[in-house]
Amino acid sequence: MDNLELLSEYTLFLKEEKQKGKKVVAFISHDNIPEELLDAAGFIPLRLMFAGNDELMDASHDYLSPSTCAFAQSCIGLFSTKPNHFRFLDLVDYFIVSNHCVSDICASEIISKYFNIPRLNFYLSYTKNENSLKYFKFELLDFKDQLEKIIGIEIKNEALMDSIKKYNNFKKKLLEFNNLNIRGSEKLRILQKAILYGPIFLPELESYTLKFSENQIQNSKDLKDVIITGCSVFLNDYLIELIEEAGGNVISFDTWIGNNYYYQIFEETVINLTKNPFDLLVRRFENNLYGDHSVPNFLENKVSQIEKICQNYLEKTGKKLRIINHIIKFCDHISLMSAYLKEQLQEKGFPVLNLERDYSRANRGQLSTRIEAFLEMV
């Protein structure tokens, strides 16, 4: 599933934006980056949300050890080899070094250092309590300072509030789209495109929502419904194809490119009652209970969230959801907890497949067999 058309469209889009004088800030796509601040400062946020392959992973080995997260390796590989349809990476003006995980730090730092892209810093605490929320605010203010130094003017609270509202509305529409009963591959294709472009994609998203709401799956009893949790399924990944070839249909993406993104929304009243936009961003970080960054309650939050999703789905459709825990090899967060997540969910009667893989082509057959066996067995 090569999204060549999308990538070339996106290249054109970025070129046009650059011609308008906008600058591009890239980052490894995690769920706590305040893209609204980038937007308010007039930057184009570029999420690195592209799956890898053998060449990209190999290309990273000059910079870090092969026992590093395959996604982080591939991000470096993209900058190192610059495949034709990723030429838009030449347009990146700044790169955010952040600490979603240590591979995020390493890969971002390497991209910034070795590919001469000026660096911005945005770090998070690992725990979540009153003090880490205060720390998050310090980082936001520091990040604002870094951006203001580049643009040479102050980022007004009003502009930030407008961006927050814009993204909030966009995420609500994504959630609406996500709730449609359509094929998982179709859904993912639109979600990926929408998240890559951001709120500018809103009109197109609305028209997709309208179009697909009239063409929803009517009889899905032969489909084996699946929820994907763990690591994201990024652009150009074949995983969703394998699931569908095995008779599965992904109805929920419980990942960065999925729930973690568009579930982070505010009620209108909250926005209207909050005067300081930074407090809203802090609040969102506080409410991001299901992201994998924070400790020490990630596992129990995740188990209860998946349990709730599965139970709701059972009540609504009478069908049982199969859970695929997608583990990109050497992912600190998802991999370390995978055995315990599986154990705890299976104890509650939910079938789980821990699907660990990197981006090598040779894995495809093995992954396919494992997915088929899992869906068949359940």
Place this chain on the structure above:
Amino acid sequence: MSLMADEIVRFSSLLRIAFNLLTGRDYLKRKKFREKKKLISVALPFSDIVYGFPDLVPVFPIRTHVFKMHKYLQYLGSGANIFGWKNVSNFLGFLKNLGIGDINKIIDEIIDNVIDAVNEKYNEMYDIGIENGIPSDFCYGIKSLYGMHVSKGKNYDAILNYTIRCSAWNKYHESLKTINNTSKQIWIDIPPRNVGDALELLVNNLYDGISELEKISGNTYDSNILRNHFKVANEIRRSYKSILYEISTSDFYPCNPATFSEILVILNNSFQDYNSNAIRYRDNMTALVHEIKERIRNKIGMDVSNMPRILITPMFGGWEPKTHEIIYELGGRALYADWDVLLLLEDIPIEKISDPVEAYAHYLMNATTNGIGCDNNTLTDSYFRIAEKLNVDGLIFIQLFGCHSVSNCYPMLKEKIRRELEIPSMALTFNKIGENVEQVKTRLGAFMEMFR
């Protein structure tokens, strides 16, 4: 190994440190059951605030295990209780010189125990870690530590967790909650960067941690106790640095260089919890420095001026313990200085800052910002700083399988070292103790050729 045994028995202070390291289980049992003290699990050198409570005992979890050869060590300990450590040490040295076969064998076994038992136990814990759900693609240290908690976790009244830049480390701590009947967890968040009032937040986080420790202890926190402990902790650090910088950089060693490396390994292990008794550890460290200097003054030891100094780092997450012995056989001397790379051997600034918690926050923030670093650029500078300070001739970087944090700074470090220090370096991969000794020998052989 007998070569090292021969040397180590002459240092009674080192023997005491090693004995306390290996016989921790009995000591801790006594503390817990007879004296009703509470055990707090700590890892990496983050035990200091636990010493603010006299009824809490910090323990690096490997020390709650039973080690092989424990019986001999018990005899040795009993002998030391009656005759004193120095006499036992002299006696062992005397017997060794006589060349009495059986007794020699026992001495060798004791020292082998000191040197090998911890590592053997690490491997055992590594296997337990994997059997209990830690994926094999995580580092040796995490797998072993998880295994230690599966195996003996019920003995701890709490686990003290500091968040650091390594996400696997932080997640590993969370994963300890999956162990049945696991202990209470106390979290102290170290902010990743010193932005805004981050230092103040760290002070608050430390106070929150202290109030959790108060609940375990039942006693109220007393700043004087913690301040006094920090004085002791600083003395330990100074002795440690004296061994690192005065002795290891000199041309005359008080023992053969492989033994000297062993001393550094034992210090690296025991520094994490000061063998659960900081004052005793301080006294042993002071005595060790004294003994070393005495030997040098009396010209007992070895001229090492023609042996290249090789810094081996990082080894705290796991490394092949035969490395220094091989380097010695190849004509070099291996140095270990991990804790100073990470700036954890810096003084806790109680002379300048009256509130000990605030002083400790400064110490931790300095280590985080300038030592461990929030990125690999800072960490690379830290390795570089120590290589320069120790005036080493070469550097061996341990690339720990499954380490996604520290190991990834090697490409940057290699470039910087070659460019600015103009010394050779080499990465040595490591997965499990004893797994690749022959390969290590071959690679070290090629590396050491460069110095001939």
